[in-house]
Amino acid sequence: MHLQFFQVDSFTRRAFHGNPAGVVPLESWLPDERMQSIAAEANLSETAFVVRSAEESEGEARYHIRWFTPSVEVELCGHATLAAAHVLWHSVGERSHRIVFDSKSGPLPVERRGDLTVLDFPSRPGEPVAVDDALAAALGRRPVEAYKSRDVMAVFENKRDVHELAPDMGRLAEIECVCVIATAPGAGHDFVSRVFAPRVGIPEDPVTGSAHCTLAPYWSKRLGKASVTGHQVSKRGGELFCEMAGDRVKIGGHCVMYLEGRICVS
Numbered sequence: 001m002h003l004q005f006f007q008v009d010s011f012t013r014r015a016f017h018g019n020p021a022g023v024v025p026l027e028s029w030l031p032d033e034r035m036q037s038i039a040a041e042a043n044l045s046e047t048a049f050v051v052r053s054a055e056e057s058e059g060e061a062r063y064h065i066r067w068f069t070p071s072v073e074v075e076l077c078g079h080a081t082l083a084a085a086h087v088l089w090h091s092v093g094e095r096s097h098r099i100v101f102d103s104k105s106g107p108l109p110v111e112r113r114g115d116l117t118v119l120d121f122p123s124r125p126g127e128p129v130a131v132d133d134a135l136a137a138a139l140g141r142r143p144v145e146a147y148k149s150r151d152v153m154a155v156f157e158n159k160r161d162v163h164e165l166a167p168d169m170g171r172l173a174e175i176e177c178v179c180v181i182a183t184a185p186g187a188g189h190d191f192v193s194r195v196f197a198p199r200v201g202i203p204e205d206p207v208t209g210s211a212h213c214t215l216a217p218y219w220s221k222r223l224g225k226a227s228v229t230g231h232q233v234s235k236r237g238g239e240l241f242c243e244m245a246g247d248r249v250k251i252g253g254h255c256v257m258y259l260e261g262r263i264c265v266s
Contacts, residue, residue, distance in 0.1 A: 022047030078209010207238030
């Protein structure tokens with residue numbers, strides 16, 4: 001069996017930056033264990049698998065999407081959804097300017113705005129929680145605030161605090177959440193962030209669209225503006241353009257195709 005495989009750098013305009021994602025278009029689902037094995041072999045933070053849906057609307061294409069890290073399936077992933085839309089438009093021949101991905105997190109519309117690809121994701125504002133010793137010890141620095149949604153978000157006073165973090169991954173993996181987000185006010189962008197997810201096999205994620213479901217509502221409220229820009233300051237780095245829309249977050253970014261090939265599996 002030969003399968004198409006694409007690797008796309010998401011949330012960047014330059015190759016070797018942003019977050020690399022695998023994308024595998026399928027005619028029908030493979031067994032879960034086979035998709036997990038492909039994701040493990042790709043060894044990227046996420047690999048997206050997409051299958052075209054039988055449901056169609058005028059001016060809108062519909063696909064099913066699933067995402068796998070090298071070790072587990074996850075229920076929401078931003079950068080691999082961005083990459084999947086890029087592949088469908090630029091390499092598979094999808095002509096609709098709007099794609100809706102049906103996922104475990106519900107329908108996820110994606111549209112083109114010029115050269116920007118914009119995700120429509122659920123907002124996940126965090127609830128304030130105490131800054132405990134376990135979080136401070138795991139991050140190696142005590143934040144001034146903490147919030148909990150699917151993820152734990154630690155807010156620092158200065159962007160330098162976020163840049164200089166050297167977390168203890170073993171301790172971070174003990175915190176009950178998918179990701180630990182560190183964030184602070186930015187310069188040139190409204191905020192900076194870094195995201196750690198050792199609990200699901202990703203020590204530091206280069207750029208994390210789904211984390212902005214929590215970051216965007218926090219910074220939008222704090223800064224009093226509906227649209228905010230984020231810079232994820234991992235080693236590879238990435239830029240995200242976020243806009244609040246009720247209980248949804250529009251997350252825009254750019255993509256660069258890096259690799260096109262075939263997977264050969266028996």
